[in-house]
Amino acid sequence: MTQIPACLHPPTRRAGRPNFTRLPAGVPFGLLALLLGGLLGCAGGPVSEPKHLRFAEQVLGTAEEELAWNFHALLEYKNTDNDLPAAPADTRPTPGGAAPDGGQRARRPPDFCRLAPRQPGEIEVRGLGLHFPGYLLGVEKTSRQTLGLLGGPFGACSDSDSEDIFRQAFLRVPLRTGGGFDDPTCLLKRRLDDRRRMFLSHVVAFRTLHANATTRIGGAVLYDVYARNDLLCTIQQAAATGQPPAWEKGAFFAGRAQGLAELENALRADLLSAQQSGKPYSHVFVYVMGWNTGEAASIENFNALFGYLLDAAAVDASAGSHFRPLFIGLTWPSTWSFGTSAWDQFVRGVSFWNKKNDADELGTTWANYLVNEVLTRIKQEHERLRVVLVGHSFGARAVSRALYSCPWLATPGDCQNTVDLVVGLQSAFGRSRFRHGLSPAWQEAIAVHPMHHEGIPYTDYSQFAAYRAKQAYLWSRYDSATSLSAMIGGNNEVERTRAPGNQDLFQHLDDPAAGDDRSPLPPSSEVISRVRQLAAHDRRVLLIDGAGFVRYDTPYHGGDAHSDIYTRETGQLTWELVKKYAPSAPPSSRAK
Structure with missing residues (x-):
């Protein structure tokens, strides 16, 4: 039988029901406040640990409270965060001799360089999703330095770094057509000069599941930058040296080279399978x-x-x-x-x-x-x-x-x-x-x-x-x-x-x-x-x-x-x- 902690045992009282009408006004509320205070005061269990996703958000610069959750809400329901090896606890004593968290063991950020990347087939989503087969692509923003992007912010249209800015966005630099603020090249360069730039963070496929008698739609993650420990390692190492990561090894490049490639391969497979079934x-x-x-x-x-x-x-x-x-x-x-x-x-x-x-x-x-x-x-x-x-x-x-x-x-x-x-x-x-x-x-x-x-x-x-x-x-x-x-x-x-x-x-x-x-x-x-x-x-x-x-x-x-x-x-x-x-x-x- 479950043992109730001593601090939660109810006080001994006489038989019979209390007559609250005889208590002074406000006493029941005071008792309630004392009870709640006791519950909070006697809580002695270990504190919960942050998800692996929280540390990845910090590395990528997307940990902005409710914004992060709203921009990759799907990833909160993926099946990988709770089976990763726990990072070592921080047990270093403070000058006063106590642990830095007042007695609890605080989880430290993991060394992503020591963790293997998760494979797309390992990651599933059960939570938010589509009511029909299809795909969801999530784009987020972080600092251009974190992505290894040159330039910015607010450079002039004639800046010598224009070619690099367009090249790193996988775009060519077209000839200017008229000059001034109406010029399409200048217009776009101002957009690409933003202090924070967009990157592809995840691609999720939703398909009909036939694992049992119940037909349902399930999500399979094809690309997840927060599970790409190799990318997180690159950013971690670059941050330790005070330098931005190399563009071709960063998250912006990976989104196009790997994320969209996974989507394209999946689309080809879907189209081929549908065609072979006679229902293209x-x-x-x-x-x-x-x-x-x-x-x-x-x-x-x-x-x-x-x-x-x-x-x-x-x-x-x-x-x-x-x-x-x-x-x-x-x-x-x-x-x-x-x-x-x-x-x-x-x-x-x-x-x-x-x-x-x-x-x-x-x-x-x-x-x-x-x-x-x-x-x-x-x-x-x-x-x-x-x-x-x-x-x-x-x-x-x-x-x-x-x-x-x-x-x-x-x-x-x-x-x-x-x-x-x-x-x-x-x-x-x-x-x-x-x-x-x-x-x-x-x-x-x-x-x-x-x-x-x-x-x-x-x-x-x-x-x-x-x-x-x-x-x-x-x-x-x-x-x-x-x-x-x-x-x-x-x-x-x-x-x-x-x-x-x-x-x-x-x-x-x-x-x-x-x-x-x-x-x-x-x-x-x-x-x-x-x-x-x-x-x-x-x-x-x-x-x-x-x-x-x-x-x-x-x-x-x-x-x-x-x-x-x-x-x-x-x-x-x-x-x-x-x-x-x-x-x-x-x-x-x-x-x-």
Whole structure:
């Protein structure tokens, strides 16, 4: 029988029930306080030890309380932290003779150089995850010195280190096209000069498990920088000498060389297995969420957005049996705080400019590598495979930036023909990205600080008409977030796109009640069904008025209807766009 510590034994009392009505006011609360104090005072067991993951966070510079957890929430549920050999305890006495922790044995950081790297097959995830087969890629931020990256911060465009900065980002240095803050090269160099840079920290595959009679979805970690003890060793040794690690031996390089390679190998295996089974995959979807969205919330949003799309396809007889999509979700460090205080609200607001720049960096680097390298090679082997990018808010900024970033790659290949469809939901980027004169001059010159300037990266470098992709962007007059910040997802950004001189660039799918607040809004089904009437060959940028269903405030999100997109209607709209602009081909006609 379990023995109760003496300090927890109840005091001896007389039989019968106490009459608390006879006690002075406040006595029961005082007794409760004494009891709680006794419980805390007599606690004499050993203190719990920090996870191996906590020490790896310290080495990589990502140990920032709730931020670290939110940016790699999946990794909290991996199965390896508790079976690693314990690091030696710190038993060095203090000058007073006591142990440094007051009698407890404190765990010291391990010497990662003495630990073997964990193999991908060893690491599983049981916790957060997708409701369907697919992949999740996690991107985080740390100091550029920790990653072994040269340059920064805030160097001039003409700095001699430009070539190194672009080379270490696996990008070429293109010729400058106009100079000034609109110059795409200068614009991107300012993003890559950030004091903290993004790196790929983990890749997790979610597949159907058939280990027993219960069918379920399980996560297998393909790449985990926090389990790469060889990388952690390199950073530890470099820190001990006060020097940054070598770039080609660091975490940024490893993310592209090993992390994305593991993903590409897994995608090839999935596609081959599906093809051999007679049920080949028809599409690859890449989703990215927006500002102030951690990894756990992103996974929730992925499940809603893609789940509603799958629902719409399931009840559509025209989908047939050959719509078999594969999902890839990309998470990124999109906020400075997840707290709820007034100070946290202020911090999140101030982070707007930094995070919109981060979305550009994400689109030009990791989303670019994923789409224009990995998926380009995959699609060249499976020519009928369709590729669809979907982003919300700053996520739409990232996926559109990825679309237009393939010319920055050292060997672009055929990436202009990789993406078939881009769907932006309440997109948080300016219309000036497509063409000069689409934003007021005062807005570009005064309201937007040059370090955060929108620039025109979509026009000067990409020649968007040469791209295969159809772009469709949902907007709503009820979205105050993008309207206030002059982004294309709000009402104020749409008007100039209707000018006669812009009809070659923009196509509109309007709400019949637009411009008349007294008119009842049409049902969502009317606007969505009108996608079927559009010409499939029209490659102009499509702006869709979604006020009929993007109109309700979403709790704890802000921006009024900015986040009113995790709905059945959004899934139906996305499905109609996929059918129109990225239709799947019957398996019999699929190449290879």
